[in-house]
Amino acid sequence: MRVIVRTVSELCITVGALIVLFVAYVLFWTGVNADSERDHQTELLKRQWAKGGTEQAPVPYRNGRPFALMYVPRLGFTWNMPVLEGTGTNTLKKGLGHYTVTARLGQEGNFAVAGHRRTYGDPFKDFPELRRGDAVVLTDGTTWFTYRIDKGPYKTVPTDIEVIDPVPRASGYTRPGRYLTLTTCDPEWGHSHRLIVWAELRSTQPVDTGKPEALRR
Amino acid sequence: MYGWIWRRLPGNVWIRALISVVLVLAVVYVLFQYVFPWAEPLLPFNDVTVDDQ
Numbered sequence: 286m287r288v289i290v291r292t293v294s295e296l297c298i299t300v301g302a303l304i305v306l307f308v309a310y311v312l313f314w315t316g317v318n319a320d321s322e323r324d325h326q327t328e329l330l331k332r333q334w335a336k337g338g339t340e341q342a343p344v345p346y347r348n349g350r351p352f353a354l355m356y357v358p359r360l361g362f363t364w365n366m367p368v369l370e371g372t373g374t375n376t377l378k379k380g381l382g383h384y385t386v387t388a389r390l391g392q393e394g395n396f397a398v399a400g401h402r403r404t405y406g407d408p409f410k411d412f413p414e415l416r417r418g419d420a421v422v423l424t425d426g427t428t429w430f431t432y433r434i435d436k437g438p439y440k441t442v443p444t445d446i447e448v449i450d451p452v453p454r455a456s457g458y459t460r461p462g463r464y465l466t467l468t469t470c471d472p473e474w475g476h477s478h479r480l481i482v483w484a485e486l487r488s489t490q491p492v493d494t495g496k497p498e499a500l501r502r
Numbered sequence: 503m504y505g506w507i508w509r510r511l512p513g514n515v516w517i518r519a520l521i522s523v524v525l526v527l528a529v530v531y532v533l534f535q536y537v538f539p540w541a542e543p544l545l546p547f548n549d550v551t552v553d554d555q
Contacts, residue, residue: 295503306530310538311545372551374543384551399551404542409550446552469550476546 311404315378319406322379326351326367334426346370346383353390355381355398356422356500360411368423372399381408387449387466390423391430391486397449397466402473402480409469413438415482420499421465429490429497432465437482440471448481456483 330351346352351367358364367380368390376382381400388394400409421432436457439448447454449466458464463486471478490497507525511518 291505292503303533306533307538307541310534311542314534314538315542377550382551401550441552443549443552448552468552470546474546476549479550479552481552 315404316406319378323367323406326369326380327354327365330354330367330426343389346385346389348385349373349376349379351380352383353423353425356424357415357419358422358499359415359419360409362502366400366408368398377401378405384449388451388463390425391428391463391489393461393463394451395449395453395464395466397468399468402469402471409467410473412467412469412480412482415467421467421484422497422499424492427492429492430486431488431497431499432484433487434482434484437467438480439482440478440480443476443479445479448479453481453483458483458485462486 330353344352348371349369351369353368354365355368356365368383369376369380370383371385372382377399381398383390384397384399387397390396401407402409402412415434415438417434417436419434421434423430423432439455441448441455445454448456448468451464452458452461453464453466456464456466465484465486467482467484469480470476471480488497508518508522511521513521
């Protein structure tokens with residue numbers, strides 16, 4: 286009898302300890318991992334750009350590889366994230382993910398990007414703070430692309446794939462253009478809905494002319 | 503369970519305690535390195551994309 290009681294209580298303690306450890310992993314450790322992974326991806330990009338010079342015909346995006354850096358001043362003046370090709374689970378652990386089926390950065394169509402709201406460094410934690418007129422700035426190493434948010438955050442269901450169409454449904458855009466869509470989950474820790482913002486390309490400039498207006502202070 | 507392990511460890515109290523700590527650390531390492539990364543995507547925090555699945 287005593288042996289049974291002891292074993293059961295030991296099992297309970299073990300399960301409790303496991304849960305605590307798992308929570309610590311999700312809340313804390315994924316962030317630590319993501320930070321170093323992100324720095325690594327950013328480093329890769331910068332090295333690639335330093336090597337590439339300014340020539341280059343557009344290189345095809347390779348799955349799981351970074352190709353751009355995103356800056357969103359509203360999410361923090363120092364907020365910047367590498368954008369990787371693809372939206373697989375492992376890709377999103379390293380940075381933001383570009384929907385493979387959508388347009389290339391700065392091109393006609395819809396450049397759609399997904400990111401974590403929570404865990405893995407919480408890149409889109411403050412997503413609901415985004416407002417009309419906020420800048421979303423990207424660079425591919427040769428050009429700065431400044432997008433301005435026109436609509437959002439818009440709440441929808443996960444199956445609503447029309448939000449990343451070339452002319453996204455519910456965005457208010459009616460004609461083809463150079464759009465950007467950001468998606469993340471909602472509620473913060475849940476998965477029942479998605480939050481969307483849409484932006485349109487307003488200006489581009491070569492990187493050697495310095496940072497765009499929106500990033501200067 | 504833990505008593506059973508403790509009794510099977512060699513050496514005096516201090517050596518047993520040391521081995522226990524090492525064992526605990528090994529378990530935590532395996533959990534963080536292999537088990538949790540496998541379990542975490544089964545939870546909903548990863549669902550940030552729109553798709554038709």
